[in-house]
Amino acid sequence: MIGVVLTRAWLGLVLLFLITPMLVVVPLSFSSGEVLTLPMPGLSLRWYVDFFTSGRWLAATRNSFVVGAATAVLATALGTLAAFGMFLWGRVPRLPAGLLTLPLVVPSVIAGVAMYFAFALTGLTNTLAGLVLAHTVLALPYVVVTVLAALQGFDRTQLRAATSLGAPFPVVLRRVVLPQIAPAVAAGGLFAFATSFDELIVALFIAGPEQFTLPRQMLAGLREFLSPTICAAAVLLTLVSLLLLALHQAVWGRKGH
Amino acid sequence: MTRTKALAVALMAPAVVVVILVLVVPLLVGFATAVRDPELRVALPRTAELLRAWDGRGVPEEPVFAALAQEVRAAEGAQALGALSRRLNFERSGMRGLLLRTARAELVAPYSMALPAVDPRWGEPATWTMLRRASLGVTPLYLLRSVDLDVAADGSVVAQPEEEAVxxxxxxxxxxxxxxxxxxxxxxxxxxxxxxxxxxxxxxxxxxxxxxxxxxxxxxxxxxxxxxxxxxxxxxxxxxxxxxxxxxxxxxxxxxxxxxxxxxxxxxxxxxxxxxxxxxxxxxxxxxxxxxxxxxxxxxxxxxxxxxxxxxxxxxxxxxxxxxxxxxxxxxxxxxxxxxxxxxxxxxxxxxxxxxxxxxxxxxxxxxxxxxxxxxxxxxxxxxxxxxx
The missing domain is CATH 1.10.3720.10 (MetI-like)
Incomplete structure (x- = not known):
């Protein structure tokens, strides 16, 4: 019994430790002062106004959403097809599975520097297309794993039934398979978007100032001068992440973790 | 292969190809970058060719001096020469200045006399053996430096001095x-x-x-x-x-x-x-x-x-x-x-x-x-x- 109390108290502390740092930024973003000083001189929305009127932050916001959306579409399409291919193969085939987990095990700094060298040869550095490709690869494993998990509950005989009734394969995929794994596909897409939206390291290597995403712009801002606009950006970014998490929980929720 | 298996491969292929092109190939390019040594070949192609043919004893013959003098002169201000001086300066500090001074000098044949007159280092065998190593196209230098080792003038592997062993x-x-x-x-x-x-x-x-x-x-x-x-x-x-x-x-x-x-x-x-x-x-x-x-x-x-x-x-x-x-x-x-x-x-x-x-x-x-x-x-x-x- 003592063990239960102690471990629960510990869990409480750990959760506090996880959440509190992110909450501290919230009041600071509403400060009316120039620099981050405590206690705050007063409350204001000036740093949010600054965020929404600054060309650099707006451009970064646009880039983040464009790259995130494109990554989500591409990774979801490629990942769903690949997962279904693995399912059709029977047991999960080793080589493609190994290749598709590679983005998870290669440290992102190494992936970033490698992509930087290779993309420089092909003119993909400093382009949004390059960033989308890189983020797609980073997000692919999550989509594949999620969709593959959903396919575990898929009854194979439906495929034969549909085919015997004369449905060509694309129709089988769209009308029979996809409706049954739709929640997993949506969850994969959301996670892919979040992966891209949060990603910093690869962007650090292959994105020029024109392609700065929100995390990259935050880093640039922090290096220059710790303005409270960065806190406002952090709060806005957190809100987007929370929204994505809520959506993910709604479509996938308990089936996932 | 059955039709189902073929279909399975076709479905997996796009994702696998994307991972190969966007991650595996870049990783291989990255590994290659660790040993590639293109700067001398790009900036001074003829000199590089002559250096590779040279046996590496003492200092090379007049044609190598001549090729170097002419090519360095011709490349003055070019991006390739900048890259080469960065590369050589990384191996031995002072090389950037040497190349710049040589590029700006008015030289006349015989170059094997003229170059050492610009800077005595052109008369030293160590300078030429270093250039010869840089002409090979691949180098262990970056990997060695990453573990605090260096290539000595005679080509042997030695430990970096204490203050540079980071x-x-x-x-x-x-x-x-x-x-x-x-x-x-x-x-x-x-x-x-x-x-x-x-x-x-x-x-x-x-x-x-x-x-x-x-x-x-x-x-x-x-x-x-x-x-x-x-x-x-x-x-x-x-x-x-x-x-x-x-x-x-x-x-x-x-x-x-x-x-x-x-x-x-x-x-x-x-x-x-x-x-x-x-x-x-x-x-x-x-x-x-x-x-x-x-x-x-x-x-x-x-x-x-x-x-x-x-x-x-x-x-x-x-x-x-x-x-x-x-x-x-x-x-x-x-x-x-x-x-x-x-x-x-x-x-x-x-x-x-x-x-x-x-x-x-x-x-x-x-x-x-x-x-x-x-x-x-x-x-x-x-x-x-x-x-x-």
Missing amino acids: FVKLFRRTLVIALEVTITTLLVAYPAAYAMARLPGAWARLATVLVLVPFWVSIMVRTTAWFILLQREGPVNALLLALQVVDHPLQLIFTRVAVILAMVHVLLPFAILPMLGVMKRIDPRLARASASLGATQWQHFLRVYLPLSLPGVGAGGLMIFMLAVGFYITPALVGGTGDQMVSTFITEYTTATLNWGMAAALAVLLLAMTAAVVGLAVLLVPRLRARTA
């Missing part, structure tokens, strides 16, 4: 920080996951969501939070001063403790979630079975529960280590100069000093170190599991 220390520090972070994270996470696994329904869901929130929030946002929290005038110091725990602000940011704290914060979800997954699958009736056989709760934990939960610890530990070893942003923002990891140097060489060879060599060695530690752990984990059987 990289072995850097790799050791990276490994130490990654291991410290991994162990701390696992120790913090284990009791928390243990408690979560036995929380009643609604509470368990709440706790899971609270662990998932930081998992979904950008690492940049979380590191920014720590960057602000730990400032000299930041909230943590303000709190400590207000509570009169300290009478003057503590130096928190730019310390090792700050790096570990922020990294543990970022990585905790990666430990808690896999542990939770494994612990939830442990049959609660085992506790009663142990008790009926006379085991105390503590014995049950040590002999039954802990061994059964180790696969989750192993999976989480590997994941955390692999992530921690490549951490860049957290040490860069909240660490001091003594807390920087290999990643910082890779980034620096790529984006600031433009020494791609060093960036690639450090990346190759970092990947090798990661693979070695992970390989070792994988060898050990089945043994950990076997003990439970």
Whole structure:
């Protein structure tokens, strides 16, 4: 019994430790002062106004959403097809599975520097297309794993039934398979978007100032001068992440973790 | 191959091709960059060709001097000569100045007399053997420098002088920080996951969501939070001063403790979630079975529960280590100069000093170190599991 109390108290502390740092930024973003000083001189929305009127932050916001959306579409399409291919193969085939987990095990700094060298040869550095490709690869494993998990509950005989009734394969995929794994596909897409939206390291290597995403712009801002606009950006970014998490929980929720 | 298998391959192909083109090929390009040595061949092609034909004894014949003098002169101000002087200057300082001076000099034949007159180094065999090595197209120099070794004038491998031997220390520090972070994270996470696994329904869901929130929030946002929290005038110091725990602000940011704290914060979800997954699958009736056989709760934990939960610890530990070893942003923002990891140097060489060879060599060695530690752990984990059987 003592063990239960102690471990629960510990869990409480750990959760506090996880959440509190992110909450501290919230009041600071509403400060009316120039620099981050405590206690705050007063409350204001000036740093949010600054965020929404600054060309650099707006451009970064646009880039983040464009790259995130494109990554989500591409990774979801490629990942769903690949997962279904693995399912059709029977047991999960080793080589493609190994290749598709590679983005998870290669440290992102190494992936970033490698992509930087290779993309420089092909003119993909400093382009949004390059960033989308890189983020797609980073997000692919999550989509594949999620969709593959959903396919575990898929009854194979439906495929034969549909085919015997004369449905060509694309129709089988769209009308029979996809409706049954739709929640997993949506969850994969959301996670892919979040992966891209949060990603910093690869962007650090292959994105020029024109392609700065929100995390990259935050880093640039922090290096220059710790303005409270960065806190406002952090709060806005957190809100987007929370929204994505809520959506993910709604479509996938308990089936996932 | 049956029709189904062919279809399966066709469905997997696009994703696999994208991963190969966007990750595998770049990794191979990266490995190649660590040993590629194109600068001399690009800037002074004829000289490079003649140097490769030279036997490497003493100084070369007049045609090599002539080719060098003419090509350097012709390349003055060109980008290729800039790249070559950076490359040679990296191997031996002073080479940039030598090349610039030579490019600007008015020279007449015989060049084997004229060049040493511009600078006596052109009369030294060591200069020419170095150029000859640089004409080969591949070099071990970057990899050697990454482990504090150097190529001496006669081509032999020697240790770097003490004050320049920074990289072995850097790799050791990276490994130490990654291991410290991994162990701390696992120790913090284990009791928390243990408690979560036995929380009643609604509470368990709440706790899971609270662990998932930081998992979904950008690492940049979380590191920014720590960057602000730990400032000299930041909230943590303000709190400590207000509570009169300290009478003057503590130096928190730019310390090792700050790096570990922020990294543990970022990585905790990666430990808690896999542990939770494994612990939830442990049959609660085992506790009663142990008790009926006379085991105390503590014995049950040590002999039954802990061994059964180790696969989750192993999976989480590997994941955390692999992530921690490549951490860049957290040490860069909240660490001091003594807390920087290999990643910082890779980034620096790529984006600031433009020494791609060093960036690639450090990346190759970092990947090798990661693979070695992970390989070792994988060898050990089945043994950990076997003990439970």
